[in-house]
Amino acid sequence: MDPLNLVPYLPRAEWSLGPGDQGWLTMLGQVLKEYQTCTRRRSLLRARVMDFVTSTAILPLLLGCVGVCSLFKLLQWLRTRACVRNAVVVITGATSGLGRECARVFHAAGAKLVLCGRNAEALEELTRELAASRATKVQTHKPYTVTFDLTDPGAIVGAAAEILQCFGYVDVLINNAGISYRGTIVDTNLDVDRRVMETNYFGPVALTKALLPSMIRRRQGHVVAISSIQGKISVPFRSAYAASKHATQAFFDCLRAEVERHDIEVTVVSPGYIQTSLSLNAVTADGSKYGVMDETTAQGRSPSQVARDVLAAVGKKKKDVVLADVAPSLAVYLRTLAPRLFFSLMASRARKEWKPKRC
Template identity: 70%
Template sequence: MGTLWQRLSTLTGKSFKTCLCLSPKHQWWIFRKTVQKGKLMDFTSTVIIPLLFGSVGIFALFRLLQWMRMRAYLQEAVVVITGATSGLGKECAKVFHAAGCKLVLCGRDSEKLQDMVQQLSTVTNHRKKTHKPHTVVFDLSDTKTVLNAAEEILKYLGHVDILINNAGISFRGTIVDTGLDVDKKVMETNYFGPIALTKALLPSMIKRRKGHIVAISSVQGKISIPFRSAYAASKHATQAFFDCLRAEVEQYDIDVTVVSPGYIQTNLSLNAVTADGSRYGVMDKNTAEGQTAAEVAQVVLSAVGQKKKEVLVAGLTPSLAVYLRNLCPRLFFTLMAERAKKERKAKAS
């Protein structure tokens, strides 16, 4: 029994005399628990910790291979970006240019496009070869110019590897006061323009059995909030079209990615059209407090490089709203009605 006491004293850190004063049953309980603890520590040190470090190593190796694959995929790729002179489009131009892509910058303003080319040309990357961007001027809301632009792109570069449909316009106003011509204007820019460009470039991708089409949609392509009817409708249509496209072109090895951002710090709300077609000219609080365009552009780059089918880039509240709309629509509708009341009250005051 003396051996047991000595062992008990060593394991528990208690004095030999203290251990002698304990009842035999208590001594044995402490001894068994201490031994079990020692076995657990041995198991942790010999199994759990090596397994943990091994898992971290495997994950790091996976991310490295993923990064190398993305780098190879983007290097020298011909990338067309619409709305490339401001906001998210401008930031996308920066990150894809830095990745070694051959850019085709599209927009309505020739001078702004040339300014963008100048900005990118001054940026050097010692690790990757960069290319001077090509520019194409056209208006997405005019489908004839869209088709001409597609012909120019293919004539100049021969093919398109990645098309990023980014350009768009927002809307603020009540449905009852909005003229149909405003709804059409928003749909022409946000929906018909991008699908016209996509359809014009798609046959060449199918012929090569290679291509990647990206649609910059919105959280409002999944949910609708009050006083954004025309914008939400155009983004819902965008989501549906590119979901269909993804399924149809999979047989040709063409990838389709839909990126749905929440609020981004851009001039989208400033340039939004109102019910009568005039410029909104107000920076919304949510927009001002949103993610930076540079942050979202990095997400777009990663999503394209990893060939993700869909990415939701939003904060907690918008993300929860998307799930709430599907899981508990009645509650979602109630919350949206309350939001409409608050916005009306705020405008009236």
């Protein structure tokens, strides 16, 4: 609106247009016109930018970027599978859970498998299942099986020799076998702690040491340790399990540094909760079976997805992989950056979980 049009409505007794006010009103009108001009230019510029973004020139560029990213991921996937094709892969704990899914994934990728476990019948059943599968375009190989108990130190040396007899060498060793635990520290028998450590730590360490010299002689090999997010943070009522996984993390971190000069890769994979029978088979404070499917376990990641992530980690030669949701992943950093807050949260969790146990 022109400012001069406002004059008739102003109180004449208090103010009237004088001869010196005309210049001010003219200047005010020019300012308003400049403002309106700038507003129109800004709107025009915004419209032109939107037209450019949605023009036929930019859309092919965006589609091209998406295509390049998709092609890059496809090449990575093909490279991952090519890295394990015809490679000798040893998998412990292959009869169930993540180990069984790793067997399926690596077999489909064309690896030469040596499947290890305590149950010979379950291993043979898995072998027949893999031999009958045809859902792959690459050449597959009939797996070998080696039956032994990781908690028996005397059996590991002989098992390692039997593993080497299968193909003469080992390219990838996946230390997957493990056992979980539920209980309070004060009520747990020391024998239970030793049993968990024998399965989760001493067994994989002994097998790795038995196969490592052959890798060093060939200057080729890849050792994978399936740890846990609890190998980086400790959760109440999981003391024996968390301790064994912390020890696993530390051992294989040291191994990575020591064998780097021999061109041997070491990968530690730390998953969160996986939909397996780990909690069902967990041991309790007195050594008995827990026998309960935890809600967190039931809602965890599928073992097939984790197995594919393990395959990708091997193909990309990753050194340390965390496969957990946002909250556990953040807790790893919180433990280092804000330990007081982390300890407070764990104490609160312990109190919350302890109440039902006392009722």
